Amino acid sequence: MMGNDQEVVTRFLRGDTEAVGTVDGWISRAAWPYQRRLADTWDDVLQDVRLEVTRLLGQGKFRGESSLRTYLWRVVSHTCLDQLRARGKRQWTDLEEVDKAGNGGDLSSQSAPARSEDRDLLMRVLGKVSQDCRELWRLVVLGLSYREMSLRMGVAEGTLRVRVLRCREKAIALRDELTGSSLSKQRNTAPRKTPIESEG
Amino acid sequence: MNCNQAIEHLPWLLNGTLGEDETKAVEEHLAGCASCRQALTDTRRAWELFDQHIPSAPLVAYAADEDLDGFDQALLEEHLATCPECAAELELVRMSRSLAEDDRVAILAPRPPRAPVAPAAPTTARPVSTAGNRWRRAAVAAGIAGIIAVGGWYKSAERAHTLASQLATAPPPSAPLQAPPAPPAQSAASTADAERIATLQHQVDEMTKTLGEMQAAQSHAREQLAQVEKQSSGGPQVNPWVGDVRMSADVVRGGGGSVKEVPAGTAATLLLAADTAAAGDREAEISDAGGKIVWKGSGLRATPQGDYSLLLPKGWLPAGDYTIHLYRQAGGQRQAAESYAIRVK
Secondary structure, eight states, rough: OOHHHHHHHHHHHHHHHHHHHHHHHHHHHHHGGGGTTGGGGGGHHHHHHHHHHHHHHHTTOOSSSSSSHHHHHHEEEHHHHHHHHHOOOOOOOOOHHHHSSSTTHHHHHSOOOHHHHHHHHHHHHHHHOOOOHHHHHHHHHOOOHHHHHHHTTTOOOHHHHHHHHHHHHHHHHHHHHHHHHHHHHHHHHHOOHHEEEEHO | OOOHHHHHHHHHHHHTOOOOHHHHHHHHHHOOOHHHHHHHHHHHHHHHHHTTTOOHHHHHHHHTTTTOOOOOHHHHHHHHHHHHHHHHHHHHHHHHHHHHHTTTTEEEOOOOOOSSOOOOOOOSSSSSOOOOHHHHHHHHHHHHHIIIITHHHHHHHHHHHHHHHHHHHHOSSSSOOOOOOOOOOOOOHHHHHHHHHHHHHHHHHHHHHHHHHHHHHHHHHHHHHHHHHHHHOOOEEETTHHHHHHHHSSSOOOOOOOOEEEOSOOOOEEEOOOOGEEEEEEEEEEEEEEEEEEEEEEEEOOOTTTTEEEEEEEEEEEEEEEEEEEEEETTTTEEEEEEEEEEEE
């Protein structure tokens, strides 16, 4: 398998038609389940996957520790998952004017996505938040209005808003308690390599 | 708007669902209130926390039963148990892996259309299916497809569908809430919301009902598996994936790269991605490299995604090149539709 895979890689990088077709076929199979959810940008996503595969193989990242098909599956899954998540991210409403009126526009920087080394800790914090709060905020993050949430749960709008506020306060307190010092220490560490970069 | 009211509205200011007047009122208040701007910062931090999901790297590693590169497995599994989004993504990754590593499922894209093929005399090596045994073969094929040919992939598709449904329905918190009496009259917006939710609920009920029917059909097919194993195969079976493909939001019509090689030593399910311009029922023929028709059948039904499925039992086709031709009826005449080239090895 190893010899065959390396031969496929070599021929793929030379542009051999059969090898390119083989690799593309494996990519297409692995990518198939993601196609519907990424339908409107599917051609672009598939092209991103091909470019990433070409880059990684060209840099010799595939070292035969798994089969080439499994390696390609990883690349496909990482790329497609990242694309799915990027699409799912709700864009916050434009608050530039509010930010400017505040502390020197500092708010936007605080809302940046967590660094990768922070994520494990944030997930630990999230694990300590009550299930009720996670459910409430999941609906907020999904983009439901408080009226929709109120109707869905049969709770008065005012009560709902207060509950969400209480959950926010608990979450922030937990976050500060658990991440306050450890995050600042971790921010000085080197970023972890991605699995695709480090595996073969 | 006072501070308490402004702060209570902040989560929905961030998700963009406040009304125009509410948004204006909150923003005006924020512009002149430093403490509420700090509350906005806290609300963003809370959002960031509640929007945490398992990073893609450990999720993929978990799907592969491999080392999570330092990520806490217990934490990952705990999150999976409470996060429909991550659970659905995990099933997608697992389905992807099944397809990537299991050659028994072929995804075929149609070849460019050719000149219509004149109906040929049935020089088939095997008899054409009759209406009487088509049902039997379809049930048999469903059993094989669900249990043997695609195995875990089917299960993954079903789980992904279930999880996606759960996500779509977004159940409310489980803890009892202290609900005050509902207001006597709803606003126009609330009425519209209620109607929208009622419509969605109806759709969910319909989907649940259909899923139950599909599961019953699957159970029936499983019961017939024992009979299937006793029978020598009579040829390809049509519609083995009727229920499954139709129900799953995650099983989609293929199109990338036709798979030309089909293993002879195992049952192979062929997913035929159709031209969407004229979807509908199809007749099918399989001809060998010399153009001789080795099998023909009818009644292939398209899923809403426009796919057809055909199951080749183990060892049914000798090694060699074959072409699958699909035909449609138009104006009382048979017309050539899609065709797919396969190589049995």
